[in-house]
Amino acid sequence: MPAASTRPGEGDPAGPRDRHAILTATLDALGEHGYQRMTVEGVATRAGVHKATLYRWWASKGSLVGWALGAGLPxxxxxxxxxxxxxxxxxxxxxxxxxxxxxxxxxxxxxxxxxxxxxxxxxxxxxxxxxxxxxxxxxxxxxxxxxxxxxxxxxxxxxxxxxxxxxxxxxxxxxxxxxxxxxxxxxxxxxxxxxxxxx
Amino acid sequence: MPAASTRPGEGDPAGPRDRHAILTATLDALGEHGYQRMTVEGVATRAGVHKATLYRWWASKGSLVGWALGAGLPxxxxxxxxxxxxxxxxxxxxxxxxxxxxxxxxxxxxxxxxxxxxxxxxxxxxxxxxxxxxxxxxxxxxxxxxxxxxxxxxxxxxxxxxxxxxxxxxxxxxxxxxxxxxxxxxxxxxxxxxxxxxx
Amino acid sequence: MPAASTRPGEGDPAGPRDRHAILTATLDALGEHGYQRMTVEGVATRAGVHKATLYRWWASKGSLVGWALGAGLPxxxxxxxxxxxxxxxxxxxxxxxxxxxxxxxxxxxxxxxxxxxxxxxxxxxxxxxxxxxxxxxxxxxxxxxxxxxxxxxxxxxxxxxxxxxxxxxxxxxxxxxxxxxxxxxxxxxxxxxxxxxxx
Amino acid sequence: MPAASTRPGEGDPAGPRDRHAILTATLDALGEHGYQRMTVEGVATRAGVHKATLYRWWASKGSLVGWALGAGLPxxxxxxxxxxxxxxxxxxxxxxxxxxxxxxxxxxxxxxxxxxxxxxxxxxxxxxxxxxxxxxxxxxxxxxxxxxxxxxxxxxxxxxxxxxxxxxxxxxxxxxxxxxxxxxxxxxxxxxxxxxxxx
DNA sequence: ATTTAAACGAGACGGTACGTCGCGTCTTTGT
DNA sequence: ACAAAGACGCGACGTACCGTCTCGTTTAAAT
Structure with a gap:
């Protein structure tokens, strides 16, 4: 669900150091507040990471959530x-x-x-x-x-x-x-x- | 699709003077830009009306679009x-x-x-x-x-x-x-x- | 000292409601922290105004400071x-x-x-x-x-x-x-x- | 122009391997973009050196530029x-x-x-x-x-x-x-x- | 005709969040 | 020891759009 993006780690390899924590935090925020109300900054804080890190790896809020869902849904x-x-x-x-x-x-x-x-x-x-x-x-x-x-x-x-x-x-x-x-x-x-x- | 609202004219009666123009402009904007990208200000301009008028009659962007759809879809x-x-x-x-x-x-x-x-x-x-x-x-x-x-x-x-x-x-x-x-x-x-x- | 800008009120007429408070706050911040360390948000807060208001009237931090100086220096x-x-x-x-x-x-x-x-x-x-x-x-x-x-x-x-x-x-x-x-x-x-x- | 710094090579002796290339690149960047717009990363790239190397030898961007000027101006x-x-x-x-x-x-x-x-x-x-x-x-x-x-x-x-x-x-x-x-x-x-x- | 109230135009404003930039630090990995 | 590579924290910038507010003006019905 990534933006048409060249971000290196939206797909699989490498990615940010705390990839798992980030995706988990994203899904948590999603569950608590819903898509519109959740904030990227909130996800970053929850994941113990800085907002800029998220934007280094995902092109946008939507992109982040998209990949989190893709990784989170069985x-x-x-x-x-x-x-x-x-x-x-x-x-x-x-x-x-x-x-x-x-x-x-x-x-x-x-x-x-x-x-x-x-x-x-x-x-x-x-x-x-x-x-x-x-x-x-x-x-x-x-x-x-x-x-x-x-x-x-x-x-x-x-x-x-x-x-x-x-x-x-x-x-x-x-x-x-x-x-x-x-x-x-x-x-x-x-x-x-x-x-x-x-x- | 209105908010749980007391706006007088979200439903039928009375409503703003240019109700039809507004709803049409809303549907047009919707078709052109999609929900996220359309702007309330844009709808107002297109309808030849001031933004405040929209908010006098509908509680929110979503409410407006909701009613426009309700009125526009056969x-x-x-x-x-x-x-x-x-x-x-x-x-x-x-x-x-x-x-x-x-x-x-x-x-x-x-x-x-x-x-x-x-x-x-x-x-x-x-x-x-x-x-x-x-x-x-x-x-x-x-x-x-x-x-x-x-x-x-x-x-x-x-x-x-x-x-x-x-x-x-x-x-x-x-x-x-x-x-x-x-x-x-x-x-x-x-x-x-x-x-x-x-x- | 404005940016090459079309902001309506950088010069004289009209301008924001709290023009004076803003320019004063700008000069104060300048005196306290210096240009690099002062922040636009800080000026806004000090002036009892929202940051967006500043950017509605001045094109940038430099522009704001420029006009504040112009207005503040005898x-x-x-x-x-x-x-x-x-x-x-x-x-x-x-x-x-x-x-x-x-x-x-x-x-x-x-x-x-x-x-x-x-x-x-x-x-x-x-x-x-x-x-x-x-x-x-x-x-x-x-x-x-x-x-x-x-x-x-x-x-x-x-x-x-x-x-x-x-x-x-x-x-x-x-x-x-x-x-x-x-x-x-x-x-x-x-x-x-x-x-x-x-x- | 260094910070009150203990960096070993801000002054003369030793210094980084490519001291000359670095100072030259700094002055070039300065001439092209001006102080605010030039970036440390850009200088590093231009000098064929990694940004971290610059920070090993100079305390800050200002310090680097200061020494480059000191060395560059006759x-x-x-x-x-x-x-x-x-x-x-x-x-x-x-x-x-x-x-x-x-x-x-x-x-x-x-x-x-x-x-x-x-x-x-x-x-x-x-x-x-x-x-x-x-x-x-x-x-x-x-x-x-x-x-x-x-x-x-x-x-x-x-x-x-x-x-x-x-x-x-x-x-x-x-x-x-x-x-x-x-x-x-x-x-x-x-x-x-x-x-x-x-x- | 005149008063009065509702609706409207205009547009500044507060606020929330977004996405961006660049500095300076750090860790890992060679050499 | 020094250097390359590059992720990261951090602080701020500037932007977008929502929804609110005030004020003055129009419109239209009611007196």
Missing amino acids: TGPVPDTGNTRDDLVAWLRGTIDNYTSTPAESALPALLSDLASEPGTLEGFRRSFLDARRSHCAATVTRGIARGDIPADVDVGLLMDVLAGTVFYRQLVSGEPLDEGIAERLVDLVLAGTVPRLP | TGPVPDTGNTRDDLVAWLRGTIDNYTSTPAESALPALLSDLASEPGTLEGFRRSFLDARRSHCAATVTRGIARGDIPADVDVGLLMDVLAGTVFYRQLVSGEPLDEGIAERLVDLVLAGTVPRLP | TGPVPDTGNTRDDLVAWLRGTIDNYTSTPAESALPALLSDLASEPGTLEGFRRSFLDARRSHCAATVTRGIARGDIPADVDVGLLMDVLAGTVFYRQLVSGEPLDEGIAERLVDLVLAGTVPRLP | TGPVPDTGNTRDDLVAWLRGTIDNYTSTPAESALPALLSDLASEPGTLEGFRRSFLDARRSHCAATVTRGIARGDIPADVDVGLLMDVLAGTVFYRQLVSGEPLDEGIAERLVDLVLAGTVPRLP
Whole structure:
């Protein structure tokens, strides 16, 4: 999620001495105050580092938060239990966690808008987080196809968007609760075509 | 999308003299610069009005944008063609338009984060736009139930979240294209349980 | 001494509400800490004003200090006692005061270098202070010519540079004391050609 | 111009390996950008040396520049032509060169203020440059006294301040041109009491 | 017609945070 | 011992934009 930047250490190698402390402090601040209210100076102080150090390694506030999220959100992997439905449910539960646990909850939407304005930055977040996350799901689906649980020509991308998108939208837009059975019901929809009924 | 505010004219009645010009200018600015980069002063100038006037009637930048969107996005209604599938597809196409046409595209995510931080503000946007939009869909679904096209105990809320959420997520997060057939394929998924195949 | 600037109120008219308090605070800070060590924020606080206000009206720290000096240093006028020598001594004593009283002492040299880097800024200081100061001296000299105390074709500019420059140089460069009789001895030099003797 | 410092090599002996390259680079940078705008890092790069090396040998930017000037400005000696007036004119011409040739022109005033803030530093510059320079002038004056050209009780210090100060002041403050005959006219003033006429 | 109140234009201001710059220090690694 | 490399602390600078405030003026309804 970096700005289109030449900062040397936004990606992986080297980076600042206290890289871990910084990213942790960033996620903490994010969880406490949300994206708009958190301050770069606050993150620096919390990490025991000077603000200038942050700007030496990340191009902007958005960039810093982007990489912190990419480094902080778990991407998987999803266990292979042999049961396609269970695996997908597990994956979706992970997604729900990612979008509802404090740091991401407040940060993701702001980031998407903030960084979408400069071309190429959103790509960074996608590469550093989404791609890994989605490839794990795709692997599960592939296993499901092998087992005959899923048609071979399924549109995996759309399937994932249905699962993750519904959850994302509930969380951020419609505000409907993400209750207990939601993961199962969505997986059943995309897997077996079970029209969702009222619980 | 108003702040929990006592501003007299955020809702409908009265309001500033140039209410229409202001809301239009807001949407224009939104479309051109995005939420973060647009400025209240810029909107005021564009509307031929002084900044103070905006703050007399809306509590904040977010509030202004929220109401502009609420007033600017079409909510429906959806025609009753007698064919449930066609009606839902038409509704979903409207949703896609709302989320991909320039103003909303750049504004929605920022807004959701910006306003979600102060409790109760997101409610305003939901009331002024989402509720109307969703009630139109619900009406279509009800007609579908009457026709026997949809089970009576369908979870309408979840159904709408699947439709709108998938589209929203593609647009903002995964970045996958919203190609031609997407509306039909999603409607077929929630209506007939047709697992989405590659086109 | 302003930057080549379009700030509306650097010169005279209007200006910020607390113009006087600001200029006074600037001179105070200058006297206490010197040019390099004083801070714009400190001036703002002292003046009971916000830093942004200063930058709304002056282009930079140097510009602010320049105008403060221009406004703070007395330029004259010099009384006409009827005695050319006495008048010139009085004028030179004023100059000594200007260059040795606390604010200017620490500020002038820094300013000269700081602002000389951007063409035209030094001009501002000259116009807002030096010109007035020098015209008073020139008037005295003119009266002296009328009285026959000074040759009509005297090089007034050079005469003033000898007087002020010697004082300035002692203060800033050579560090020799500006003792009691110095004004008289310099005036006698340029007026009567009396080679300076040890006191 | 050093800080009251214990740096081993600020004065003469030993010093860094590339002492000459460093001092030259310092003067170059000074001439190009002026004191404020030049950077220590830039000097280091230009000298093919690391910044830390500079700080091992000089206490500060000001100190470095001070010594570079002390080493870079010629102090004399002034030839003894047997003619007091000619000798003094030659000396003053050297002074004019020192204050108008590029490096010193931009550096001196800034330095004086920058270093005057820490007590004792200006002393360094005086010792490393001014004293030598002034002793050459004093020698010339002494010879002039021996020849009977100058009264024995002349105030040599003041005489030098008049000569150098006027030039310094023209260059930095009043901005009047340092035209051709200026050296002669000033020398004639202090030597013969010739009131300066318009050329 | 005149009064009066609401709305508006104008624009300075306080405030928060951002991102930048350059000095001077320090640690690590050679040589 | 000295030097290269380069991250870092630190203090300040100058900028942007938000939202508030005061004051004078227009507009329009009410008397």
